[in-house]
Amino acid sequence: MKNIAFIFGAALVTLSMISSNVVFGSDVKLDNNDVAVVNGEEISRDTLANVLINIYGGEGLERIIRRTLVKQEARKHNTTVTEEEISKRIELHINGQIQQQMQQGGLKDEQDLKRELEKAGMTLEQYRKNIAKMFKLTNGQVEAELLAEKIIKKTVKITDEELHEVFEEQLGEKILARQIVFRTIRDAERNLERIKSGANFEALAKKESIDRNSAAREGRMRPFGPQGVMGKAVASLKNGEISEIVKTDSGYHILKLEKRIPRSTKKFSEVKDELEKFVTAQKVQNRLNPWLINLAESAEITRNLPD
Numbered sequence: 001m002k003n004i005a006f007i008f009g010a011a012l013v014t015l016s017m018i019s020s021n022v023v024f025g026s027d028v029k030l031d032n033n034d035v036a037v038v039n040g041e042e043i044s045r046d047t048l049a050n051v052l053i054n055i056y057g058g059e060g061l062e063r064i065i066r067r068t069l070v071k072q073e074a075r076k077h078n079t080t081v082t083e084e085e086i087s088k089r090i091e092l093h094i095n096g097q098i099q100q101q102m103q104q105g106g107l108k109d110e111q112d113l114k115r116e117l118e119k120a121g122m123t124l125e126q127y128r129k130n131i132a133k134m135f136k137l138t139n140g141q142v143e144a145e146l147l148a149e150k151i152i153k154k155t156v157k158i159t160d161e162e163l164h165e166v167f168e169e170q171l172g173e174k175i176l177a178r179q180i181v182f183r184t185i186r187d188a189e190r191n192l193e194r195i196k197s198g199a200n201f202e203a204l205a206k207k208e209s210i211d212r213n214s215a216a217r218e219g220r221m222r223p224f225g226p227q228g229v230m231g232k233a234v235a236s237l238k239n240g241e242i243s244e245i246v247k248t249d250s251g252y253h254i255l256k257l258e259k260r261i262p263r264s265t266k267k268f269s270e271v272k273d274e275l276e277k278f279v280t281a282q283k284v285q286n287r288l289n290p291w292l293i294n295l296a297e298s299a300e301i302t303r304n305l306p307d
Contacts, residue, residue, distance in 0.1 A: 171264035178219030188252035
């Protein structure tokens with residue numbers, strides 16, 4: 001099992017210390033305008049505000065401006081979100097982060113996670129709160145996120161042709177293969193002869209391929225369909241056989257077929273609704289940043305923060 005300290009990270013440990021239940025001077029009653037008293041000396045809200053503005057003011061202001069712009073646009077479109085929607089989205093974010101951390105840490109289930117957290121002097125509830133703080137999952141931030149998505153979603157149109165393409169990508173026949181990519185045809189030809197003479201394909205891919213992403217995986221490619229250039233290049237091959245040289249804009253490829261995965265038995269009509277949700281979510285995310293930028297550029301904004 002990986003060292004849990006590396007998985008949770010220094011930031012989470014710091015947050016756990018900040019959010020601990022230790023109270024100093026709990027018998028001191030603070031005035032509403034004070035946030036702390038240190039050896040009898042009062043620290044006012046204004047002092048805290050000035051420090052925070054100097055340190056985080058720019059970032060915080062831009063965040064508030066974006067939220068304000070989104071809420072103004074939401075009012076124009078009569079778009080709202082409920083507290084339940086906000087809570088569900090926060091839970092979704094937190095649970096996703098926990099699952100990711102558990103996978104990275106080699107933890108099997110929630111009980112494993114709790115045991116590791118106990119070693120760090122932290123409860124699961126504290127850990128969840130720390131994740132929310134780290135990723136700024138406040139109600140206001142998540143409300144703006146949901147409002148923006150709903151507004152953009154109204155502009156999304158999806159055709160059956162797009163859905164069929166995604167259906168083929170996700171549930172159609174898939175080919176698993178390895179590749180070695182060369183800059184020149186001469187390099188490809190020389191190495192193809194070496195492979196035919198018995199050279200180890202995986203070792204060559206790792207050492208010689210100019211595609212360093214697949215090279216790091218000993219040439220393993222991401223699954224692809226039979227329709228494209230790569231699919232046609234291995235169409236007549238059996239498992240383990242080597243292709244001829246394939247020229248693309250990326251270079252000269254030699255492929256080794258691993259295996260074919262048959263297309264899913266599910267019908268398009270059975271998964272159409274889920275595919276539509278998936279494509280809609282993709283389009284919304286792709287349009288989100290440009291939409292926010294356009295919103296800010298077309299607004300009248302006056303900032304008044306100290307440099």
